[in-house]
Amino acid sequence: MIARVFDGLSRRAVVLLTILLLLMAIAPLFVGDYLLTVLILILYFAYTGQAWNIMMGFAGQLSLGHALYVGLGAYTAAALYVHFGIGPWLGLLVAVPVAAAAGAFIGYLAFRFRVGGVYFAILTIAVAEFARVGFDHLAWTNASSGLFLPVAQYARNDLWQLRGHPAMFYYVLLVAAVLAFIACRALLHSRLGYFWLAIREDEEAARSLGIDTFHYKMVAVVISAGMTSFAGVIYAFYYNNLFPEQVFHISRSIEIILGPIVGGIGTLFGPILGAFVLTGLAETLTGALSGLGIDIPGVKQIFYGVCLLAVIIALPEGVWPWLSRRLGIAGDKP
Amino acid sequence: LPFDLYLNVAVGGVLTGLVYGLMALGLSVIFGVVRVVNFAHGEMMTIAMYIAVALFSLFRLDPLLMLVPISALLFAAGYALQAGVINRFITRPEHSQFLLMVAIATIIVNVLLILFGPDSQNVQVAYAFDSFQLGPLIVDATKLYAGMGAIVVTAALFAFFQYTPLGTAIRACADNYTGALVVGLDVKRLYALTFGLGAACVGAAGCMLLLIFDVTPTVGPSYTLLAFVIVITGGLGSMPGALVGGVLIGLTEAMAGLLFTPSAKSMFAFAILVLVLLFRPQGILGKRAA
Numbered sequence: 001m002i003a004r005v006f007d008g009l010s011r012r013a014v015v016l017l018t019i020l021l022l023l024m025a026i027a028p029l030f031v032g033d034y035l036l037t038v039l040i041l042i043l044y045f046a047y048t049g050q051a052w053n054i055m056m057g058f059a060g061q062l063s064l065g066h067a068l069y070v071g072l073g074a075y076t077a078a079a080l081y082v083h084f085g086i087g088p089w090l091g092l093l094v095a096v097p098v099a100a101a102a103g104a105f106i107g108y109l110a111f112r113f114r115v116g117g118v119y120f121a122i123l124t125i126a127v128a129e130f131a132r133v134g135f136d137h138l139a140w141t142n143a144s145s146g147l148f149l150p151v152a153q154y155a156r157n158d159l160w161q162l163r164g165h166p167a168m169f170y171y172v173l174l175v176a177a178v179l180a181f182i183a184c185r186a187l188l189h190s191r192l193g194y195f196w197l198a199i200r201e202d203e204e205a206a207r208s209l210g211i212d213t214f215h216y217k218m219v220a221v222v223i224s225a226g227m228t229s230f231a232g233v234i235y236a237f238y239y240n241n242l243f244p245e246q247v248f249h250i251s252r253s254i255e256i257i258l259g260p261i262v263g264g265i266g267t268l269f270g271p272i273l274g275a276f277v278l279t280g281l282a283e284t285l286t287g288a289l290s291g292l293g294i295d296i297p298g299v300k301q302i303f304y305g306v307c308l309l310a311v312i313i314a315l316p317e318g319v320w321p322w323l324s325r326r327l328g329i330a331g332d333k334p
Numbered sequence: 335l336p337f338d339l340y341l342n343v344a345v346g347g348v349l350t351g352l353v354y355g356l357m358a359l360g361l362s363v364i365f366g367v368v369r370v371v372n373f374a375h376g377e378m379m380t381i382a383m384y385i386a387v388a389l390f391s392l393f394r395l396d397p398l399l400m401l402v403p404i405s406a407l408l409f410a411a412g413y414a415l416q417a418g419v420i421n422r423f424i425t426r427p428e429h430s431q432f433l434l435m436v437a438i439a440t441i442i443v444n445v446l447l448i449l450f451g452p453d454s455q456n457v458q459v460a461y462a463f464d465s466f467q468l469g470p471l472i473v474d475a476t477k478l479y480a481g482m483g484a485i486v487v488t489a490a491l492f493a494f495f496q497y498t499p500l501g502t503a504i505r506a507c508a509d510n511y512t513g514a515l516v517v518g519l520d521v522k523r524l525y526a527l528t529f530g531l532g533a534a535c536v537g538a539a540g541c542m543l544l545l546i547f548d549v550t551p552t553v554g555p556s557y558t559l560l561a562f563v564i565v566i567t568g569g570l571g572s573m574p575g576a577l578v579g580g581v582l583i584g585l586t587e588a589m590a591g592l593l594f595t596p597s598a599k600s601m602f603a604f605a606i607l608v609l610v611l612l613f614r615p616q617g618i619l620g621k622r623a624a
Contacts, residue, residue: 062429109608113615117428118371119570122562123611126604129559133601250555254436261433297452298444305440312433313419316426 013329024174028167036166040238042279043173044231049259049271050180051227056257057266058184058193059220060200062117065106065124067252068131069099069225073232074242078149079141081237088162088237095233096226102127103225107218114203125250132248141242149240162237169238176230177272185268187223196220200266228256262311264318273320281307338470343592344585345473349481351584353542355577356484357557358564359491360535366571367508367528370420371428373435376557377442378533382408382540383549384450390457397457398479401487401541405534412533417526424525439554446551454548462545480542487538488577491531495573504528508571536561556600563607569620578618582606 009017028036048066055061076098077091106127110120136144157164162172187193195216198206207213236242246252263274285300315322361375372378382404386397389404415438423431464475495501507514507524514521560583568579583603590602610617 056429062432064432109611113611118365119566119611119615121371121428121432122559122566123607125559126563126607130601130604130608133598133604137595137598250559257429258433258436261429265429296448298447301444302441302448305437305444308433308437308440312430312437313422316430 010329012327016327016329021178028170033166036170038279038283040166040170040173042275043170043177044235045256045259045275045279046272047173047177047180048228048231048256049263049275050177050184050268051224051231052256053260053265053271054184054187054196054227055220055224057260057270058188058200059196059217060203061217061220062121063124063221063224063253064121064250064257065126065128065253066224066228066256067248067250068102068124068128069228070232070235070252070256071128071131071135071242071244071247072099072102073229074236074247075135075141075147075232076229077233078147078236078242081149082147083140087160088233089160092230092233095229099229099232100222100226102131103221104218107221111214111217125253128248128250128253132244135244135248144244147242149237151240162234166238169234173234176234180227181268181272188268192216192219258308260318262308262318264320267318267320269324270318270320273323274318277319340589340592341470342472343588345471346477347585347588348581349473349477349584350546350588351581352481352484352488352577353539353546353580354560354564354584355568355580356488357536357539357543358561358568358580359488359573359576360532360539361561362565362568362571362573362576363491363535364529364532365565367504368416368420368424368525370424370431370529371435372529372532373432373558374439374442374554375532375536375561376559377439377554378408378412379536379540379543379557380446380549380551380554381411381442382537383544384446384455384551386541386544387450387455387457387549390459396459397541397544398483401483401538404541405537408537409530409534411530413526413530415533416529417522420529421522421525439558443551443554446554450551452551454550456548457544459545476545480545483542484539487535491535492573494531500527560600560603563603566617567607567610569617572617572619572621575617575619582618 024039027039031039048070052063052066055063073095076095077088080086080091080094081088106124110123135141141147157168159168159172162169188197195206195211198209198211199213199216203213232247235247258278259274260271261274262278263272264270282300282304285303289295289300311319357375357379361372364370364372364375385404385407386400389395389400390397419434419438420431423434459476461475461479466473466475466478495505503514503519504524504527506517507519507521507528511521514524564579564583565576566579567582568575568577583606586602586606587599590599594602614620
């Protein structure tokens, strides 16, 4: 099993991966509270980016509404906890199917008529927006006044109830991101993965080869949605408060997809690298601006937008393909 | 609820919907010809709205009179954007174009935020509270002017595409890109013109919408989304479809605001989108894709 994980990687790539993993594993011992929250954010985006990449990078279906799955996961687990005292790991057993069902609904609506590309993207936004306005009026989850979880005690870490210090969330997300990476790698090199790539490259050709494109696109949406909802559960128990306006907002969806696009769509390391680059950039900007004494809301976002423009104009494939050539591991099977 | 009230709200919704239709028409024209999805559409409209706000508060210039110069300004901006940046992206994959427009939209929203602040702004024209009475029907003057203006601009655009050589050339690009190149059309320039026209539409729509709604810097994305819902509902690539979709969504929002709660009105617009995709995926007036 372990050997399979490293199949097709050069020695250099394995060494680099191991160093990165070790650094990430010991990081909480050395960084302060602030940097820890930044690292948690990075891991969150690395994980959700990986999940989104299954749909877009592997199967070629552009989803712009992944906040829907984050939100459904977060709200389901939080509501079960608040109303019935059901812990997050059991709540996951409900949250994941709920999100997967939502994904299946969108997929069914779209793929039945071979709605693709832009239409599909808009449909995903529309359903997420529908959920946002819907949850804004749903009394069971406190509508727009927000759903609150009891505040965590930092002193005691209760992994089963996910109540505790941010470092605990860090390790939970680190494990999740690593598992997501391994799972995506396995998927990509499975029969399923090759079908997805065929659909991504040329759907008509894939159909004519006898691939049931409807079926495999549905599988992609359901897996991606289910995976993303886990991040939502963590989100709920980490932040302890949920507002439809924030959780389901379209800017949440866009944040999720920026990482993999900047990092390199369809690559396994792109989502992780993108999360580091973008979150790092955003936090550096915040630090630099406050250091310069500039406190105008919006300046940071403008600079962010300009950097984004520069990246997509200069590196259309994303940063990872370029970086992997630099590191001399580009020839590896991804 | 009395019948009068329903009728008044419905007429108001249809008039607002005409302006929505004009906004969506801009998006439809850009997508239909350039094949680029303008995810900064609503943000471009907020630029027009803020220019109108500024002109009104500084010089007391009526947004309806400023419609032509503001549209011209947005045309120039749209032309420059397409010629300078987007033309390089027309052969790139969709997600790459999407990211480009998201970056542009982010910059627009935040520049407006810095220039005008986060508070909502509006214009108080002299006829803001006037209304016309026609039997039991009472129509707000602002909505009537806005709706009429939208019809005039839309008619002008139709005429341009139908009867002028330039309009015909642009339609040729949309129908057959290679064919347009073969007969010697300057496709990149026509693309820039088209994007400019789309921007001008949304600029005009912004001036008129300002009579009806307030504007904040962050309202852009929701208008972008609304334009998409309308265009897909009406049929992507169909110009009359955009108008029909706009009226339908305007009417739905108005009735939902009356029968349920105004804050839930956009939910019904999305519900219509889902229904359309379910039963008529090509849109109300759209042609079935092969």
